[in-house]
Amino acid sequence: MKALLALPALLLLTGAQSPKPLTPTDIVAKAPASAWKSIPPEDLLVIDYQGGGRSVIQLAPAFAPVHVANIRALARAGYWIGSSIYRVQDNYVAQWGVNDDGKPLPAGVVKRPPAEYVRSSQGLAIRPFPYRDSYAVRVGHTGGWPVARYRSADVSLTHCYGTVGVGRDLKPDTGTGGELYAVIGHAPRHLDRNIAIVGRVIEGIEQMSALPRGTEALGFYRQGVPGRAIASIRLASSMPAVARPSFQYMDEASASFTAYLRARANRQDDFYQVPAGGVDICNAPVPVRRTPAP
Amino acid sequence: MKALLALPALLLLTGAQSPKPLTPTDIVAKAPASAWKSIPPEDLLVIDYQGGGRSVIQLAPAFAPVHVANIRALARAGYWIGSSIYRVQDNYVAQWGVNDDGKPLPAGVVKRPPAEYVRSSQGLAIRPFPYRDSYAVRVGHTGGWPVARYRSADVSLTHCYGTVGVGRDLKPDTGTGGELYAVIGHAPRHLDRNIAIVGRVIEGIEQMSALPRGTEALGFYRQGVPGRAIASIRLASSMPAVARPSFQYMDEASASFTAYLRARANRQDDFYQVPAGGVDICNAPVPVRRTPAP
Numbered sequence: 001m002k003a004l005l006a007l008p009a010l011l012l013l014t015g016a017q018s019p020k021p022l023t024p025t026d027i028v029a030k031a032p033a034s035a036w037k038s039i040p041p042e043d044l045l046v047i048d049y050q051g052g053g054r055s056v057i058q059l060a061p062a063f064a065p066v067h068v069a070n071i072r073a074l075a076r077a078g079y080w081i082g083s084s085i086y087r088v089q090d091n092y093v094a095q096w097g098v099n100d101d102g103k104p105l106p107a108g109v110v111k112r113p114p115a116e117y118v119r120s121s122q123g124l125a126i127r128p129f130p131y132r133d134s135y136a137v138r139v140g141h142t143g144g145w146p147v148a149r150y151r152s153a154d155v156s157l158t159h160c161y162g163t164v165g166v167g168r169d170l171k172p173d174t175g176t177g178g179e180l181y182a183v184i185g186h187a188p189r190h191l192d193r194n195i196a197i198v199g200r201v202i203e204g205i206e207q208m209s210a211l212p213r214g215t216e217a218l219g220f221y222r223q224g225v226p227g228r229a230i231a232s233i234r235l236a237s238s239m240p241a242v243a244r245p246s247f248q249y250m251d252e253a254s255a256s257f258t259a260y261l262r263a264r265a266n267r268q269d270d271f272y273q274v275p276a277g278g279v280d281i282c283n284a285p286v287p288v289r290r291t292p293a294p
Numbered sequence: 295m296k297a298l299l300a301l302p303a304l305l306l307l308t309g310a311q312s313p314k315p316l317t318p319t320d321i322v323a324k325a326p327a328s329a330w331k332s333i334p335p336e337d338l339l340v341i342d343y344q345g346g347g348r349s350v351i352q353l354a355p356a357f358a359p360v361h362v363a364n365i366r367a368l369a370r371a372g373y374w375i376g377s378s379i380y381r382v383q384d385n386y387v388a389q390w391g392v393n394d395d396g397k398p399l400p401a402g403v404v405k406r407p408p409a410e411y412v413r414s415s416q417g418l419a420i421r422p423f424p425y426r427d428s429y430a431v432r433v434g435h436t437g438g439w440p441v442a443r444y445r446s447a448d449v450s451l452t453h454c455y456g457t458v459g460v461g462r463d464l465k466p467d468t469g470t471g472g473e474l475y476a477v478i479g480h481a482p483r484h485l486d487r488n489i490a491i492v493g494r495v496i497e498g499i500e501q502m503s504a505l506p507r508g509t510e511a512l513g514f515y516r517q518g519v520p521g522r523a524i525a526s527i528r529l530a531s532s533m534p535a536v537a538r539p540s541f542q543y544m545d546e547a548s549a550s551f552t553a554y555l556r557a558r559a560n561r562q563d564d565f566y567q568v569p570a571g572g573v574d575i576c577n578a579p580v581p582v583r584r585t586p587a588p
Binding site: 088090091115117131132133134135150160161162170171185186187188189190192193194205206209210211212213264265267270271272273274275276277278279280281282283 | 385425487577
């Protein structure tokens with residue numbers, strides 16, 4: 001059995017030899033409590049599927065406040081109960097929602113949100129990412145999110161694996177947030193600045209990425225194919241405290257994050273002959289973990 | 295129903311307005327026959343699954359000749375009949391093969407191939423890729439393959455979605471080719487120069503990417519979980535001529551390819567507000583098509 005990637009099981013058994021370089025996984029496992037920041041429960045969107053399975057999304061209110069407010073209102077109103085994942089396009093996106101433009105929106109949902117595709121970088125402390133990007137002038141991290149800056153001073157979140165955005169029709173429509181997609185393939189960065197990003201899947205992406213691909217154009221399921229049925233989509237803050245999932249992300253200002261990025265760009269465990277010397281921002285996802293028991 | 299990406303159905307109905315820019319899909323559909331090159335049948339590896347379904351891999355003998363010769367010998371000997379996909383790691387790889395180090399290799403298979411991780415760029419006509427790369431000094435295309443050049447004059451194939459490589463253990467092992475993986479997530483370019491790339495999936499990647507993820511470390515299926523059973527893996531050249539699948543790739547020297555790359559980097563159809571102005575090499579896959587009927 002060839003493992004393709006070796007497990008670092010012998011890491012501590014090297015005796016008098018010089019210590020082996022830490023892998024990214026090691027660095028995340030050893031990061032001190034101070035390197036982690038809690039995600040507020042009102043930023044966690046919990047999708048439970050009929051028949052079992054759960055995906056958890058971290059929302060990004062700092063980047064798409066009106067769309068995120070819509071999503072929270074839709075979740076509180078139970079808008080998505082009985083909806084489904086109705087589109088799965090290979091190497092691109094899984095998309096879910098009500099898929100019925102006639103269904104009335106709950107009170108408080110803004111029907112035509114502004115185009116929250118970029119935001120001002122003012123007030124954001126952005127940690128520069130030290131490697132080249134194929135798209136943006138600069139990339140970096142702020143508040144646990146990867147961001148890209150183009151020629152203006154505005155920044156956008158980046159479309160990486162797991163990124164969640166708002167399905168929309170042609171301009172000037174921006175989508176309400178009632179139909180969402182998650183990236184399940186190579187980063188479609190050409191969507192940056194063209195669509196509202198509202199978050200990222202932080203657990204259970206495989207509930208979407210392992211689904212059968214849709215056979216119609218753009219990966220829509222054929223009429224009559226039921227899709228993956230969604231039992232409920234709730235905010236963690238609406239769940240009983242004992243049942244709430246709880247997560248933390250690694251603070252980009254921490255020494256652990258710096259070490260993590262360096263290790264992602266320069267893999268030196270036994271398996272690697274040649275470290276890459278660089279990494280693209282979507283191949284160095286911000287570490288997220290379940291909050292450890294106190 | 296929000297399509298996320300609009301279909302270009304109205305493309306020809308714009309009347310007196312200036313013509314709309316072509317999408318990448320339009321450019322591929324309109325490319326003349328001269329823009330396409332045939333893939334030899336001995337470079338096509340056809341995986342048929344028990345219960346139906348097929349994946350087709352284009353082999354890359356110019357980059358890993360000993361490994362590709364091994365793979366051809368293994369296919370001709372029926373080595374993989376009754377094998378399976380036994381590892382599926384989300385956002386990483388699906389891996390298949392015999393998964394039994396004790397199974398004897400057929401005659402003619404080199405047990406310890408050289409490390410065909412890079413090759414000399416001598417004799418290769420490389421079309422430079424016009425956009426930045428996060429990993430390599432330069433990237434480009436040759437013979438229909440994306441390649442990266444680092445500090446030396448050597449080049450490697452790039453790990454993109456669908457890339458097929460040789461599972462191996464730790465150094466100095468390089469793997470025989472008996473166990474292969476395909477990338478089913480964001481491009482793991484850190485594997486470039488560290489593993490032998492032998493080809494790419496050109497049809498039926500969803501037969502691998504939509505499989506349930508393995509629950510053991512590194513995405514291996516749990517003992518007793520059967521995996522996806524493989525009925526046969528054959529070279530197209532070993533199949534009856536009438537049953538052979540046949541494919542072509544777009545010549546990187548063609549005007550169509552130049553137009554395709556420009557359109558991938560600067561999407562201007564109705565959906566897009568802001569063209570990216572760049573693209574990473576794994577987000578501009580070389581177009582491949584079934585050979586049209588004469």
